[in-house]
Amino acid sequence: MMKKLKHMILSFLGLMLIWVLLTSWDLQEIYAGLIVSALIVLLSLGMEPVLGDVKLTPKALVFGLWYIFVFLKELLVSNLDVARRVVNPKLPIKPGIVKVKTTLHSNIGKTILANSITLTPGTLTVDIKDEYLYIHWIEIKHDDLEGATKDIVQKFEKYLEVIFG
Amino acid sequence: MELAGAIITLIGSIFLFLGALGLLRMPDIFNRMQAGTKATTLGSILFLAGTALAHAECTCIGKIVILILFIIFTNPLSSHALARAAHHIGIPLAKKTVKDDLAKDEKKNKNSQTGEGE
Amino acid sequence: MVNIIYQIAGAIALAAILLTFVRMIKGPTAADRVVALDAMTIISISLIIFLAATLQRVIYIDIAMVYGLISFVGVVAIARYLERGI
Numbered sequence: 318m319m320k321k322l323k324h325m326i327l328s329f330l331g332l333m334l335i336w337v338l339l340t341s342w343d344l345q346e347i348y349a350g351l352i353v354s355a356l357i358v359l360l361s362l363g364m365e366p367v368l369g370d371v372k373l374t375p376k377a378l379v380f381g382l383w384y385i386f387v388f389l390k391e392l393l394v395s396n397l398d399v400a401r402r403v404v405n406p407k408l409p410i411k412p413g414i415v416k417v418k419t420t421l422h423s424n425i426g427k428t429i430l431a432n433s434i435t436l437t438p439g440t441l442t443v444d445i446k447d448e449y450l451y452i453h454w455i456e457i458k459h460d461d462l463e464g465a466t467k468d469i470v471q472k473f474e475k476y477l478e479v480i481f482g
Numbered sequence: 483m484e485l486a487g488a489i490i491t492l493i494g495s496i497f498l499f500l501g502a503l504g505l506l507r508m509p510d511i512f513n514r515m516q517a518g519t520k521a522t523t524l525g526s527i528l529f530l531a532g533t534a535l536a537h538a539e540c541t542c543i544g545k546i547v548i549l550i551l552f553i554i555f556t557n558p559l560s561s562h563a564l565a566r567a568a569h570h571i572g573i574p575l576a577k578k579t580v581k582d583d584l585a586k587d588e589k590k591n592k593n594s595q596t597g598e599g600e
Numbered sequence: 601m602v603n604i605i606y607q608i609a610g611a612i613a614l615a616a617i618l619l620t621f622v623r624m625i626k627g628p629t630a631a632d633r634v635v636a637l638d639a640m641t642i643i644s645i646s647l648i649i650f651l652a653a654t655l656q657r658v659i660y661i662d663i664a665m666v667y668g669l670i671s672f673v674g675v676v677a678i679a680r681y682l683e684r685g686i
Contacts, residue, residue, distance in 0.1 A: 338547055399517050412512065414582045414585070435561060436520060441562075442562050444566050453512045485602050498616040499619070505635070511629070511631055519639075525646070526643070545665065546649070552665070552668055564631060564634060
């Protein structure tokens with residue numbers, strides 16, 4: 318029940334933020350946005366409360382903000398990496414699909430983790446089965462599960478664990 | 483301010499170009515996806531941010547912010563769906579590929595299931 | 601000066617679209633073509649914003665948003681179809 322309430326409040330706030338960004342700071346439009354957001358939240362009551370797993374402690378908020386910076390840095394590094402590989406005439410790749418293990422339990426945490434992995438250097442999530450992620454790695458550095466997990470997953474996991482649990 | 487926006491836009495367009503070049507040069511679909519997803523994501527983010535910076539007086543900045551967030555969230559999702567589908571229908575990997583854990587595990591699953599059935 | 605840099609950026613993005621188009625024609629499998637299409641849409645969104653800025657038409661931004669939404673749904677739908685169908 319608590320989870321559902323949290324999901325409702327968070328999705329309402331998110332929808333309201335999107336509405337304000339889409340329109341302007343006009344009083345009438347904000348009223349319309351309140352009605353529309355409330356309607357969407359009520360209509361989606363039957364769905365699974367995915368946002369209910371988000372933790373709202375101060376530590377989680379700080380980690381969430383810090384996570385954005387970590388993510389942007391990794392995105393930049395990954396792009397320079399791709400650029401380096403593409404421009405090189407010899408095309409230095411050694412691809413393969415490796416299996417890694419995650420300790421995250423919530424669905425939204427796994428989703429964000431998979432998305433982050435896709436946007437970071439040389440990795441692309443191919444499939445998720447329970448707690449194992451299958452990742453296409455453009456240059457395999459570790460052959461075993463532990464090494465790959467340490468290299469790919471853990472730099473995000475320590476933040477996501479605090480935010481989503 | 484406008485000059486900074488234009489330069490950021492230029493960097494973004496270079497990333498877009500490199501992504502497209504990678505799409506053309508890479509040997510198999512997964513490697514193409516790697517180049518196609520990452521480079522176009524950052525490229526378009528920089529392109530849009532540069533444009534927004536050059537026209538900072540416009541009231542439409544909010545819409546561009548939403549567009550950037552939308553690209554960050556949906557681009558990896560769609561490439562993930564495609565990668566899954568491509569692996570599922572068995573598109574061959576490039577010759578350079580070293581290992582494939584997913585195919586191995588799927589085979590194992592299939593064997594154990596048929597084993598139980600008999 | 602600013603305008604020239606901005607237009608060069610647009611031209612490079614246009615060249616990128618041409619490259620993805622080549623992959624779309626060449627692509628040996630359907631999935632390759634969809635990957636090219638996906639990249640092409642993202643680049644087109646950037647180009648639509650570029651047009652909106654150069655032609656001073658704010659309304660084009662809405663077109664870019666709707667285009668992005670529809671292309672995302674379309675790519676996911678094609679991916680699901682490929683997974684089950686063939």
